[in-house]
Amino acid sequence: MNWPAEAAAGCSCAAAVAASFGAPAFRLLSAGLALLLAVAVIPVCAVAVRAENWRANVYNEGLPSHLVAVDKNRQTFLFFEKKSPLKLKYSFPCVTGQLAGDKQELNDLRTPEGIYFVEYKIASGLDFREYGGIAYTLNYPNPVDRLRGKTGHGIWIHSKGFGLVPTRGCVAIGLKEIDMVGPRLTPGTAVVLAERLDESKVPQPDNGTARELRRLMHAWSNAWAARSRKMFDYYDPDSYSKATESFAAFRQNKERLFKSLAFIKIYNREIHALEGPGYWVTWAEQFYTASNLSTEGVRRLYWQRGQDKKFRIVGMEWTPRDVGMRADFQKGRLVAAALPPPATDASAEAPLPPRLDMPEAPGETAASGIPAVPAAVAQAEKLLAVSNPLVPRRAPAPPPAEINWGGRPGMETDREETPPAAKMPSAPETPPVLPEPAPPATPQAPEAPEESMAPEALSLTPETRAALEQAVQGWNTAFAARSLADMAALYDRERYNRLPGVPRGQSYNSVQRDLERRFRAPWLTLISRAPSLELQGTLAVSRCEQLVVAPDGAEQGVRTLWWQREADGNFRIVGSQFKPEELGLAAHYLEDVSNAVSADLEAWRKAWEGGRLDDYMSFYAPDAVQQGRWGAKNIRRQKESLWARTRPTLVQLSGLRLLMDKRGIRADMNQVYADSTGHSDRGTKTLMLRFDGRNWRIQREDWVAQTPQPVGGSPAAPHQNTQRAMP
Structure with a gap:
């Protein structure tokens, strides 16, 4: 990994000239022109600064089952599969941004460099010439990008309708190639965007860092499950506040939960690690269960070394997803993958020897060493199983509040999450009785207006x-x-x-x-x-x-x-x-409104499952957006046409998660759908909800289908469900 010095970039005039050319032959000319213009206008134009081109390394510790890499210098798209070890499966020509270098700001025509992840697939409503009809979105900017002040959005992997020409920052491959590799670009797929990557050296022997970080994530999970304040020692508070959310509010919410929750259990599975330019990312499939809710999905941690040379968390991302861990937990057979033993003597940061991801209370561990599932927990899990509809229920403790990720275009995500729980907005309740404060020092009494007598000093009786x-x-x-x-x-x-x-x-x-x-x-x-x-x-x-x-x-x-x-x-x-x-008051607000939100969502689900169009449309705002359809009238027209041919027969929702947004509430949930033709699918539904004074209305609706995994090692066929109009 090399990312030391930073080179000069030209003014916006250079970018404008370069943007007017589309031919690949202009790529070399554009770099020279940018440098020439930068030198010519130094007296009147500030010179931008950007990071030097990054050479990526991929180590053989903690690798995912498949990995995408892009060599910007050679304009090559690489797809690796883990076949003990990672093997190169495909190598395609590709194009990236019109200007060379690491993306720094909006509309700078550059492709970012770092570690990113596929969020979801867009299969309709795209310009064929620009995108080839299919695109896979990436999570740029990631937390480290935000920490470094980078701006911009909309970095995708897509195709081109009429030949490969440089993009405005995305990665583009051919039409045949996107059809070949697209089914493997499932949500959560890791993508390495670098100036240079030598596939002949993938993977390299681990120098111990990847193994250390995998163990650190394991130890972080243990501290969280133990409700220990040592969990906060794994964070860099200042960087975390800039990159993710207010660390003070995050800590306050966690400490409140540690006191109120009867237990927390956390299982990690498949902990992975990749090195980025000046940071590392670890991620794992994770199942969380506590006395107030349970959920599963993918957790990512972004790490940087501090001045003391120790790794600390500067960013965190979470996406709810059905990864099968809930089902294993209900059957009492969910066991976290054991981490490899340390390659060297244990350091101050090394966690305890491999074990389950949470400390067990006395009497909870069976003779086999696998923890038994408490009856009360198993019963609570039945309420959230995929086979059951979403039902409101009150949590016995205040909800958790954590960062979420994976927002769709136009859906800005705030930083709180919570299970369904409470009531509609109302006037605040009477404050509790306050503890008696220490007697304050008595300053000199202020002067009173001339027209009245000076009041006497007060005493707090x-x-x-x-x-x-x-x-x-x-x-x-x-x-x-x-x-x-x-x-x-x-x-x-x-x-x-x-x-x-x-x-x-x-x-x-x-x-x-x-x-x-x-x-x-x-x-x-x-x-x-x-x-x-x-x-x-x-x-x-x-x-x-x-x-x-x-x-x-x-x-x-x-x-x-x-x-x-x-x-x-x-x-x-x-x-x-x-x-x-x-x-940290957003969690309290979500607690107050979550019961009403979950009740409205259950009514919406029933109207959808029953095919009652008028009732179904009553839950949408007039300017709602649904999978590229703008306005309630267009949504209604599409549903009338679809339901005239195919009627919904099953809509099941589970794992509801609420997050506060700047203009409302974001609701993520698992969804299972079936219709009268026998078609069925499952995935993640995301709704943006706004309160109109009486009810919660859907402002935006997005859907990410769960793509089937390849069977028997053969390539997976394209998932037809994602090509159809949303049910």
């Missing part, structure tokens, strides 16, 4: 505390009810932002106009944790961690209110402040 809690609850209730009159009654209009000790901010009239604008929304949800209270002389200060969700998005942070007790004995607001901050 039980009566004062109760009155303040009631006042804060009154603000929360009025805000959630969008009552401008009730809100106005809580403010001291004459003293607002005019007292010493109160931060200067918006005027009273500005605050009221802002509230009036907010309250015009058709609905609004407030999630508020119990306030903390303190005294500042004659003023009382309340601080609440809050999440506000509305049709135009969500924001969370700390809301501080300054209160003064007036002559009538009531507290009124004389100052306010809101500081945005990531507090």
Whole structure:
């Protein structure tokens, strides 16, 4: 692996000139022209910086069953299969981006370099000249790309309708070649994009790093299953926050779950490892089960060395997928693959000797050494089995919150996940009784306005505390009810932002106009944790961690209110402040709405399975998108035509996972479908849901079919299900 220095790239004018040429012969000219223009315009144009071309190495430790590699220098597409060891199966000519080098930003006409994974297949709605009718999307930018500030999206493997010409950043192969290799590009297939890769040296002997990282992922899983705080030692907090999500919020949610869950069990199977430019990726099929939910899929961890030379996690990805581990677990025969023993003396980072992926409680291990499945767990699993429809159920503990991946075009993914669980948005409940705080230091009392007598300093007696809690609850209730009159009654209009000790901010009239604008929304949800209270002389200060969700998005942070007790004995607001901050409140919101979401999804499933078109369409927003069909009218027209010929006979959903999105909720689930012609398939359904004030409506719907694996070592035929219109 080499990625040291960085070379200069030209200004946008060079890219524009190069983009106007399509012939392969221009590739060499474009690089020279870019360099010439860069030198010519140095006085007036900043020179961009990009990483040097990456030479990839593939080691013989932790290899997947099949692997795609692209040598950009030779314009060669390589497909390897694991035949003890990895063997080259296909080698095709290919084309990549119009400009050489590693992709850095949107529309720079370069192909990225690194380790990527196939997300899903697009088989309709594509321009034949540009894409040949079929494309396989990759997960660019990955977490390390985001950490490095790279931008852009839409990097695919596809074909070309009329001859191979350089792309805008994708990898393109011939029409016959895409038909040959396409069935093997299943979701999760690893793809190495590099400037150079020598297939004669694939695989190379492992120098110990791949084995170390496989064992680190194993040890990380053990710490997670043990609900141990040592799990957090495997992360680089700053890098993780930049590349994936707020590490502070991630840790807060995990520690809360560690306290509330009765048990956690994690099984990893097939732990793989690949080296990228300046980072490594490990991934595994994973089954997670706890006292509140169970799920299976593929987990990826992105690792980088710190200044202390130790590997730590800087990024994480997860996709739900039916990998067969749930069925094995229910039968009591799920055992994680044992890792090879260390090749050298154990280091400080080396985990314990190979064992099952979770510590067993006393009495749970059978004489054979394989853990028995607790009856309560097995019973809970029946509720989530693929053979059963999705049903709402309340989780006994707050839901987990983790990063998800695999978003479809236009579906931005936020960072929370949860099982189905609770209720519709509503006004917040009464905050719990607060613990008595330590007596605050008493500063000098602020001066009062000239027209009134200076109030006496407060003391936090039980009566004062109760009155303040009631006042804060009154603000929360009025805000959630969008009552401008009730809100106005809580403010001291004459003293607002005019007292010493109160931060200067918006005027009273500005605050009221802002509230009036907010309250015009058709609905609004407030999630508020119990306030903390303190005294500042004659003023009382309340601080609440809050999440506000509305049709135009969500924001969370700390809301501080300054209160003064007036002559009538009531507290009124004389100052306010809101500081945005990531507090992990999205999981609480999902807990509140998940029961309603799962109920709506079950009603949608029944309408679909029963072929009731009017009921089915009532769950879609007017501007909904379904597999390339835009608008509810087009969706309805397609379903009328399809169901006139073929009626659905079975729709089963399981493994529901909810994640908070900027404009709603994303729902991922396993789906099994069958129709009256005998056609059936299974895969992953993803819905983007938006709340309209009464119900959750489908804004976008995407489907990834599960591709059958080759049987008996022979190549798999193209999966016909993915070529048909979505059922």
